[in-house]
Amino acid sequence: MRHLISTACLAIALAAFPATAQNSEPQPQPVVDIVPPARDIEFPGVMTLEVDATDVGRAIFAMKQTIPVPEDARANGRFTVLYPQWLPGNHAPRGEIEKLVGLTFSAAGKALAWQRDSLDINAFHITVPQGVREVVANFQFVSPTASNQGRVVVAPSMMNLRWNNVALYPAGYFARNIAVDATVTWPTGWQAGSAMRAKRTTGSKVAYERVDFDTLVDSPMFAGAHFRSWPLSDKVTLNVVADEAEFLAATPEQIDAHKKLVAEAEHLFGVRHYDRYDFLLALSDEMTGIGIEHHRSSENGVGTGYFTDWAKGPGSRNLLPHEMTHSWNGKHRRPQGIWAPDFRVPSRDDLLWVYEGQTQFWGYVLGARSGLFTYQETLDAFANIAAGLDARAGRNWRPLIDTAHDPIISARRPKAWASYQRSEDYYNEGMLVWLEADQIIRRESGNTKSLQDFARSFFGGRDGDWGVVTYELPDVVAALNAVLPYDWQGFLQRRVYEINVEAPKQGFALGGYELVYAAEPSAFIKSGEAASGTTDLSHSVGLIVAKDGKVSQVMWGSPAFEAGMTVGDQITGVDGRDYSGEALKTAVAATTATGKVGLLVKRGKRYRETALSYKGGLRYPALRKTGQGETGLDRLLAPQTR
Structure with missing residues (x-):
């Protein structure tokens, strides 16, 4: 009887819950990419691109772009244009398509219908009536006005114009086969630096030499009210824009070091893979920094003290040697x-x-x-x-x-x-x-x-x-x-x-x-801590801490990690006293005797006391020479030109 009841219950359960095979089950449909693939053929005609960069206060770029319509697009009534997505030097899809706004297309003054591709959001399909030989695109790029929106490229006295932000291009062609005539209207009185050269200037409007679209995207611009250039060789120029004119006060010795950089680089590689090269350097605390390579220029932004704080340490001075090397390695x-x-x-x-x-x-x-x-x-x-x-x-x-x-x-x-x-x-x-x-x-x-x-x-x-x-x-x-x-x-x-x-x-x-470890930090580490405002104890208790006590890094497996600390914790007290970077260093130094560091830590609205179990004292990395006389590393770093 017990067996029969169980069988009946099972039958009722099966009736209440239909078998999986009875559920509706969709099947995938083939994904069809309708964007024309790039072909190594010449694009018929020349695009024109006009950029209005005068709205500094709101950091908005306004564009008018005229794009010829190829014959095959005219025949099928659909023309596809693209917004750059995979950007050279970024190694990732960094195109800021979300900041492209106000997009309209027209021909002979009449609006044209368009639709974004459902598979590639950076592609726009334009309906082109018979007889249309060119379309005009009008749009804006609303660049970030605060760092939480992305990289700030416009500051009160300077800007970084990146062509990939302000231009479209036709699908179906290698970028190197698409010719472009570009003009920029700059704020009154501003000067601009770029690997591209001006061919005509009318007031604040500058028309630049014709280039292909690949070269255009590879030729960013820095412009500003405070601008200065120094020739470093017959083909290389250092162009610097700054928040204020006082930050452009480079000494002859500082410029000579940059001239030596060019001489050493060209000696190293033996040839020059550029007809000209322009260092583009922004000294700003208002525009976000950057370090991107280009074939005939750099695109670098550092703090305002690049020249004026030279004696405080090397800071970001390895940035320009890195970017120039890319002209050979990474670009050519x-x-x-x-x-x-x-x-x-x-x-x-x-x-x-x-x-x-x-x-x-x-x-x-x-x-x-x-x-x-x-x-x-x-x-x-x-x-x-x-x-x-x-x-x-x-x-x-x-x-x-x-x-x-x-x-x-x-x-x-x-x-x-x-x-x-x-x-x-x-x-x-x-x-x-x-x-x-x-x-x-x-x-x-x-x-x-x-x-x-x-x-x-x-x-x-x-x-x-x-x-x-x-x-x-x-x-x-x-x-x-x-x-x-x-x-x-x-x-x-x-x-x-x-x-x-x-x-x-x-x-x-x-x-x-x-590699050895010492109780005193090198001048290099000290200058880095001063510039970042942090206390770096990553090689001892496993913490990097900001000036206000906020923890920015906890090394996995370190004493701080074992004590349960994490990024975002705030150290408010050290061994019963108010937090300071020096107090924390003193406590870590004393661990050779005490074996621990007592901390008062705030996380959210809660406080807790914790102890870091550690006996090693302060530890900072250094290189100690083991060889005699001139070693291989000595030879590597020695100047090669006179």
């Missing part, structure tokens, strides 16, 4: 997966440890050789970088190659556990890999060769060629073997593609130095 020679025919094709960033890593390496080398960094500042920077990478607990699960995808994965959003998540480590760890490669070549060749031989052969070529030559990993390995036969494939496999629980420091050892 470019990984095949990063080069793209237009700004719609996704970037494949696997070789960023070459593109950015070796650029970081040469950037620091050129900084030292030119005098923008002193020799000791360079050693101290290397020590700080290596120690920071050593402290990344994420090394246990994430190899260097995987960090090359971080621009797409995290889009440089803040990370609560950066030491465990890792970040764009292909820059600095890539630099250490190339430092080791340089020292291997020096050792194996008896100091007759170095990575400079690789740089000249791999990044060289025809002088003045500012086209693009792509490469893959086998090309890198072959070029290294051409300099010096060695197991470079195995070396790169171990350093880049496999898990390494320690940062690659063998380059230091081969170069006659070792």
